Amino acid sequence: MARRGRTAARQAVKMCAAALAAFGAAAWPARADWRDDIGTFRIGIVAEPGGGNTIPGLARLTEAYANALGMKVEFVVARDYAALIEAQASGRVQYAVYSALAYATASERCGCVEPLVAPVDADGAVGIRSVLVTRDGRLPDLAAMASHRIAIAPADNVGGALLPLAALSAEGIRIARDSPFLARAASATAAETMLAGGEADALFGWEPAAADGQPSHSDGTVARLEAAGIAEASLRVLWTSSLLRYGPHAVRSDLDPEAKRRLTVFLSNLKSQTPDVYDLLERAHSGGFTPALPKDYAMALAIVRLTGGKE
Known part of the structure; x- marks a missing residue:
């Protein structure tokens, strides 16, 4: 009898614990994933001369980034770098493709951006x-x-x-x-x-x-x-x-670290794994992407400061 009483008591404790866990799950909202916080990940890029508001291979690029991030992606085509800088500084885009001086200007403008990768030439020049x-x-x-x-x-x-x-x-x-x-x-x-x-x-x-x-x-x-x-x-x-250094692909500094990691891995492997997508994204430098750091753009910042932010 005593043994059966102890068994019943343990079962009651387990049931109470499960009930409390269920109550806690219902009482506290689940922590939102960073994808839910963003909704649609927006990538800013400057239109090519005469290209209007379209870019070659847009559907293929969108699909590649969406697969890398596991979320909806949208490209935003800016008329020039000034418009692109404003869009990222204001948070309308999370990611931007910059020239070296445009990145330095964005960094001076808001201090809210950081480079992920930058292209390399086929001969190794960066x-x-x-x-x-x-x-x-x-x-x-x-x-x-x-x-x-x-x-x-x-x-x-x-x-x-x-x-x-x-x-x-x-x-x-x-x-x-x-x-x-x-x-x-x-x-x-x-x-x-x-x-x-x-x-x-x-x-x-x-x-x-x-x-x-x-x-x-x-x-x-x-x-x-x-x-x-x-x-x-x-x-x-x-x-x-x-x-x-050649201009980087840069994200807002407040972007979730997992998103930064996914993008860095995707871009670093892009040339070797999907060269057709790389060629759509980077036409001037054919050697692939390598990680970049803010210190790599010290010379770009020096130019921007000397010229007062005018390229």
């Missing part, structure tokens, strides 16, 4: 550096610039004008855009022609570079000058800037 190139020793060193003629690209050219002036300023060498020794060319190609034809003693140009800073010689100012017939031995790079 960005560009500015270079100061002279021919036949016409410019002996950086300190002698003021007494020589230095060709420079138009004021809005990133690699040939914005980057060198911002990078030199960061090193304590401040050069005004209208300095008399700077010979402003009509284009980057025109600046190269000035050096080749003897109208300038040196030239601010650019070169692709890997994450470790090593240059890629497949493209850039020196490669273009050599292709134009100038002997490699007559060219000398006197100075190189810090790296300006």
